[in-house]
Amino acid sequence: MWNFLFKMIGTELNKAVKHLKAGELVGIPTETVYGLAANGLDVNAVLKIFEAKERPFFDPLILHVNNLEKVNALILSFDLRLKKLADAFWPGPLTLLLPKNQLVPDIVTSGLNQVAIRIPNHPLTLSILEQLNFPLAAPSANPFGYISPTTALHVNKQLGEKVAYILDGGACEIGLESTIVGVEEGKVCVYRLGGLSIEQLEAVVGEVTLKVNLSGDPKAPGQLKSHYAPTKPLFHGDLEKLFNQHRGKKLICLCFGEPPPFKDRVRILNLSPNCDLQEAAKNLFGFLRQADELDGDVIIAQNLPMLGLGLAINDRLKRAAVN
Ligand code: TXA
Ligand code: MG
Numbered sequence: 001m002w003n004f005l006f007k008m009i010g011t012e013l014n015k016a017v018k019h020l021k022a023g024e025l026v027g028i029p030t031e032t033v034y035g036l037a038a039n040g041l042d043v044n045a046v047l048k049i050f051e052a053k054e055r056p057f058f059d060p061l062i063l064h065v066n067n068l069e070k071v072n073a074l075i076l077s078f079d080l081r082l083k084k085l086a087d088a089f090w091p092g093p094l095t096l097l098l099p100k101n102q103l104v105p106d107i108v109t110s111g112l113n114q115v116a117i118r119i120p121n122h123p124l125t126l127s128i129l130e131q132l133n134f135p136l137a138a139p140s141a142n143p144f145g146y147i148s149p150t151t152a153l154h155v156n157k158q159l160g161e162k163v164a165y166i167l168d169g170g171a172c173e174i175g176l177e178s179t180i181v182g183v184e185e186g187k188v189c190v191y192r193l194g195g196l197s198i199e200q201l202e203a204v205v206g207e208v209t210l211k212v213n214l215s216g217d218p219k220a221p222g223q224l225k226s227h228y229a230p231t232k233p234l235f236h237g238d239l240e241k242l243f244n245q246h247r248g249k250k251l252i253c254l255c256f257g258e259p260p261p262f263k264d265r266v267r268i269l270n271l272s273p274n275c276d277l278q279e280a281a282k283n284l285f286g287f288l289r290q291a292d293e294l295d296g297d298v299i300i301a302q303n304l305p306m307l308g309l310g311l312a313i314n315d316r317l318k319r320a321a322v323n
Pocket of ligand 1: 036061097112115120138140178180
């Protein structure tokens with residue numbers, strides 16, 4: 001039984017490469033979250049991604065490669081400030097929006113002129129990319145709208161039946177998706193908060209413009225209002241207020257630092273007892289999954305400090321929340 005469940009999870013690079021070359025889906029590890037990968041230049045392979053995730057076609061995909069030469073082969077030009085960011089942070093949790101050339105199928109970009117590209121920082125995936133002469137299209141390996149996976153088991157649980165293989169690269173180092181950056185009206189803009197902080201970006205290119213919003217506008221990258229959501233109702237904000245509002249229900253509490261004083265009928269999951277935002281980021285999606293599986297009615301999640309990765313963590317919690 002177990003053997004059957006786990007037969008397609010492993011660390012065999014050759015298997016992953018073979019399936020990808022055959023146009024099939026493979027779960028791949030990255031430093032941010034696990035991706036659901038396929039040949040990004042093969043329309044039929046890309047279609048399988050949308051189908052498996054039940055993802056709407058208006059939500060474009062990120063292409064992954066292992067070096068700048070391969071990036072340049074997919075684009076018309078490289079804005080100098082974006083190039084500076086690439087030089088500073090690739091391989092790493094940064095996705096750049098760049099003008100695509102004719103090699104990139106329209107289905108990848110949902111018909112937009114720009115393609116999202118990144119060089120991920122994970123040794124196994126870099127090694128696969130090195131062996132492929134095409135980029136990998138890879139959204140997070142979760143059903144559309146659900147919590148992103150940060151372990152191979154998370155991928156197996158939800159998409160196991162839909163992939164040919166899952167490459168197990170351990171738990172993701174960062175645990176939040178990449179930060180998405182582009183240029184609009186001459187300004188460097190951030191479209192999705194993620195594993196690279198605003199402070200880190202600004203240290204390289206100066207002030208950036210936040211274009212992150214909570215509207216339902218699907219053209220705004222990665223910014224659908226309801227996303228990253230557990231199936232239990234989640235409320236995000238001041239813990240004490242939320243506790244009082246939901247008194248009497250069985251609560252699961254996601255906190256940060258000093259745990260809250262209330263204990264009755266509350267299960268506490270501490271994202272980082274030592275107030276380390278990187279640790280909190282790494283724990284976030286796994287804890288949300290745990291919270292979803294635990295016995296309880298409602299999840300209440302603390303608003304984290306608005307600095308460094310705190311912005312991206314709060315962003316994900318807001319999108320997961322019903323309030
Ligand atoms: O960390 C990550 O970025 C992970 C790993 C697997 O690399 N991938 C990921 O992909 O988070 P996904 O598909 O879950 O989120 C990518 C977001 C989408 O919400 C999409 O709207 C935006 O990037 N995006 C992709 N291509 C775009 C484009 N051409 N223009 C604007 N937004 C784009
Ligand atoms: Mg996603």
